[in-house]
Amino acid sequence: MIIAVCSLSGSPGVTSLATALAASWPSTPLTVPVMVEADASGGDVAAWHGIDPDQRPDSGLVSLAAASRAPLQATMTPQTRTQTDADETPSAFTPLLRHAIELPGGLRVVAAPADPLEAGRAVDVIAQTPALLSSGRVTVVDVGRAVPGSAGAALLRHADVAVVVTDLNDVGHAQRLRACAPVLASLRQDEVRVGLAVTGPCPHSDAEISQVAAQIPVWSRVPWDESGAALVRGAHRPAARIRDRLAAWWARRGDPESLEWMPLIKAAKGLSELCDDFSGIGVARPIRRPQEVEAA
Ligand SMILES: Nc1ncnc2c1ncn2[C@@H]1O[C@H](COP(=O)(O)OP(=O)(O)OP(=O)(O)O)[C@@H](O)[C@H]1O
Numbered sequence: 001m002i003i004a005v006c007s008l009s010g011s012p013g014v015t016s017l018a019t020a021l022a023a024s025w026p027s028t029p030l031t032v033p034v035m036v037e038a039d040a041s042g043g044d045v046a047a048w049h050g051i052d053p054d055q056r057p058d059s060g061l062v063s064l065a066a067a068s069r070a071p072l073q074a075t076m077t078p079q080t081r082t083q084t085d086a087d088e089t090p091s092a093f094t095p096l097l098r099h100a101i102e103l104p105g106g107l108r109v110v111a112a113p114a115d116p117l118e119a120g121r122a123v124d125v126i127a128q129t130p131a132l133l134s135s136g137r138v139t140v141v142d143v144g145r146a147v148p149g150s151a152g153a154a155l156l157r158h159a160d161v162a163v164v165v166t167d168l169n170d171v172g173h174a175q176r177l178r179a180c181a182p183v184l185a186s187l188r189q190d191e192v193r194v195g196l197a198v199t200g201p202c203p204h205s206d207a208e209i210s211q212v213a214a215q216i217p218v219w220s221r222v223p224w225d226e227s228g229a230a231l232v233r234g235a236h237r238p239a240a241r242i243r244d245r246l247a248a249w250w251a252r253r254g255d256p257e258s259l260e261w262m263p264l265i266k267a268a269k270g271l272s273e274l275c276d277d278f279s280g281i282g283v284a285r286p287i288r289r290p291q292e293v294e295a296a
């Protein structure tokens with residue numbers, strides 16, 4: 001199942017929400033969620049977590065793009081195929097995982113290079129040959145800005161679910177949403193479910209927002225949350241404000257591991273459960289060929 005997360009303008013928190021969404025996906029022993037940072041304008045995750053891409057040439061978006069050019073079977077050398085037969089690790093079943101690194105906390109991420117030229121080329125290739133993306137049971141793709149006509153927008157058409165993140169306090173974001181909503185809504189013709197995640201405080205009701213956004217539903221309200229955003233960036237500090245300390249204490253009474261006292265994490269968890277409900281795990285659509293995508 002592919003869940004694409006994108007924006008139309010600005011930086012409303014796509015990478016943060018995509019990361020939190022993958023990290024809070026309902027997991028089973030067979031489900032290893034992967035976050036793919038397929039942002040053609042360049043990635044942030046490696047920098048956030050102090051990862052030096054030169055030390056990890058066999059992982060990341062460029063490595064995924066190179067492997068995507070080859071048919072699935074051809075990406076496995078005879079040696080890896082023999083290993084795979086005896087291998088019970090998740091990457092034996094999910095070739096996508098071979099290009100991922102594991103962040104502290106366990107989330108697997110395919111990080112984009114910071115260089116937009118490199119990242120853009122890789123996204124172009126993956127949008128043309130997305131089979132490896134579908135090899136994950138649950139793949140959350142940070143598409144970055146997906147304005148119509150971009151490689152990011154082409155990636156959206158390969159998704160099962162598309163989440164458009166928008167900050168409606170910004171009048172520019174609101175206008176862009178109004179202008180692009182009909183194209184986004186047309187994704188439904190390709191069997192892509194489309195919904196909105198509205199970040200920050202917003203005085204409008206879900207119904208009012210949907211009305212100006214071609215009836216695209218609001219799936220999530222993502223509150224402004226310094227603690228949650230810092231956790232996602234790998235810069236988490238213990239809660240300082242009394243309100244946050246009380247919320248943490250209350251959440252951990254029921255579940256000592258819970259991070260849901262942080263509003264961003266709680267919103268991501270709710271969104272992951274909603275997306276999980278849309279489609280049974282393992283129900284995958286057939287991959288469309290690039291010509292079909294262009295025609296759509
Ligand atoms: N809900 C939130 N509350 C507080 N800060 C947030 C939230 N979401 C994101 N941020 C912060 O806002 C900044 C931008 O977030 P992020 O990189 O996730 O946005 P983006 O839409 O992916 O941006 P870009 O288009 O540059 O890739 C980051 O510093 C992040 O920590």
Ligand SMILES: [Mg+2]
Pocket residue numbers: 014015016039044142144
């Ligand atoms: Mg981003």
